Structures are given as C-alpha cells and as structure tokens.
Amino acid sequence: MQMRKLYPESKVELRGFMARYYDIGLDIATFGRYLPFIEQVVRMIKIKPDDRIFDLGVGTGRNACLMAKYLSENGELIGVDVSKDMITQFEKRCADFPNVKIINRRIDQTLPYKSDFSKVFISFVLHGFPQNARKVIIENAFQSLKQHGEFLILDYNEFSLTDIPFYFRLAFKLMECPYAFDFIEKDWKKILADIGFNNFREHFFFGNFIRLLRAVKPNSFEQS
Numbered sequence: 001m002q003m004r005k006l007y008p009e010s011k012v013e014l015r016g017f018m019a020r021y022y023d024i025g026l027d028i029a030t031f032g033r034y035l036p037f038i039e040q041v042v043r044m045i046k047i048k049p050d051d052r053i054f055d056l057g058v059g060t061g062r063n064a065c066l067m068a069k070y071l072s073e074n075g076e077l078i079g080v081d082v083s084k085d086m087i088t089q090f091e092k093r094c095a096d097f098p099n100v101k102i103i104n105r106r107i108d109q110t111l112p113y114k115s116d117f118s119k120v121f122i123s124f125v126l127h128g129f130p131q132n133a134r135k136v137i138i139e140n141a142f143q144s145l146k147q148h149g150e151f152l153i154l155d156y157n158e159f160s161l162t163d164i165p166f167y168f169r170l171a172f173k174l175m176e177c178p179y180a181f182d183f184i185e186k187d188w189k190k191i192l193a194d195i196g197f198n199n200f201r202e203h204f205f206f207g208n209f210i211r212l213l214r215a216v217k218p219n220s221f222e223q224s
Helices: 016-020 021-027 036-042 064-067 084-093 131-144 166-175 180-183 188-195
Strands: 052-056 077-082 099-102 117-123 144-157 198-205 210-216
Touching: 016 064, 021 131, 052 064, 052 099, 052 180, 064 077, 064 084, 064 099, 077 084, 117 198, 131 144, 131 188, 144 180, 188 198, 188 210
Parallel strands: 052 077, 052 117, 077 099, 117 144
Antiparallel strands: 144 210, 198 210
16 A cells, blocks of 8 residues: 655655665765665664564665664564555565564554564654654654663754855755754754653764664653
C-alpha cells in the first residue's frame, strides 16, 4: 500500500525516481563520504548481539543492513517506511538477514509497539516533518523503547543559518525543505526531556553541522 504524502514540501517522504535512485544520489551529493560516515555511526551506537532495534524511516535498508551485521540470531531489527519504492529496495537489500523486517506505516501516527525495543534509530528523517508530527514520532520512540533503551537521532545539529559561511547557507537553502529551517533552531535535548528522556550524549560530525544525539528512556522510578 502506497501511503498518501501528507507533507508535499517534505523531502523525506520519497517515491518514484527519487526513491529508486536515493542511495546513488546520496553518494554523489556527499562525494562518496556517506557510507564510511554511516559505518562509523553504526560502530558508535554499540549494538549488542541480542538488541532489538526499531529503525524509523528506514528507507532503502542500507543503514539497517549495516546494523544487522552486529546482531545475532537472537537480535532483531524492524524498519518502518511509508514508501513502497523504498520498501522494495529494503527487502532486496536485506534479504540475507532473516531477523530484519520492514512494515509499511507512517512513523508520525501511533505505532503498535510498547516497551519492545532496546534501541530506536532515526537517520536524517526527523527534520523533514513539521513540529507537531516530530513530537508524535518522538512519543512513538519513547513508547516503543524498553526501560533504559536508547533513542538515537542522527540529523542536523542546532545552529543558526546567519552564523554559518555563505556557501553552507546557500547549499542548505537549495537542498532542504522548509521544515528543516526551524529544526536546526530548536533545543532538542529540552524537547526530548519534556517527553521523558534523559542521560543525553552527543557526537558531532562535518564541522559540527551533523549530530548523533543519544537519549535514554529512564525506568519508572526515575520518571517519577
């Protein structure tokens, strides 16, 4: 089932030509730097063999397959994506991993998981939604995680466009959707804390423009 695109200005809900050639376009746009970068990120999130991982906006499955290599037969990865074009690529790419699955759902609507996963991962997706939808996505991550589970957000860091070099500002304006412009100005640790996350850690890349933000779901006693 091909989901209806709710946010026409978004550049994360891809289908058709853009979806089918997404990985090639990403490699060209990053001059081949994306794959070694994401391999580094996957190493940094320290996947355990028996982890259950929830990948929101999983796309073509390239990231998922890299994570799946660290899982034993007792581990599992479930991806969610809205685009059947992405799902087709995911299923082909991850066919050799029996403990990797994908479901066709929207991540900005309520998901049927509660305390099921040790890690929730979302990569360059959150910035492409309006703020009300982002909050639903974060709440889905919180509900899906076990106590002491980790929410891992790989996306833009917080910065002001007026404070960065002109060529970066121009590239951002040309490449990104309107939703990304308010994403970079928000205090994401505060937003996550308001939903219930704590114990934040950050790793920065590409001149601090990209961040891996780790947040933890506390146990019930810590929440109270």
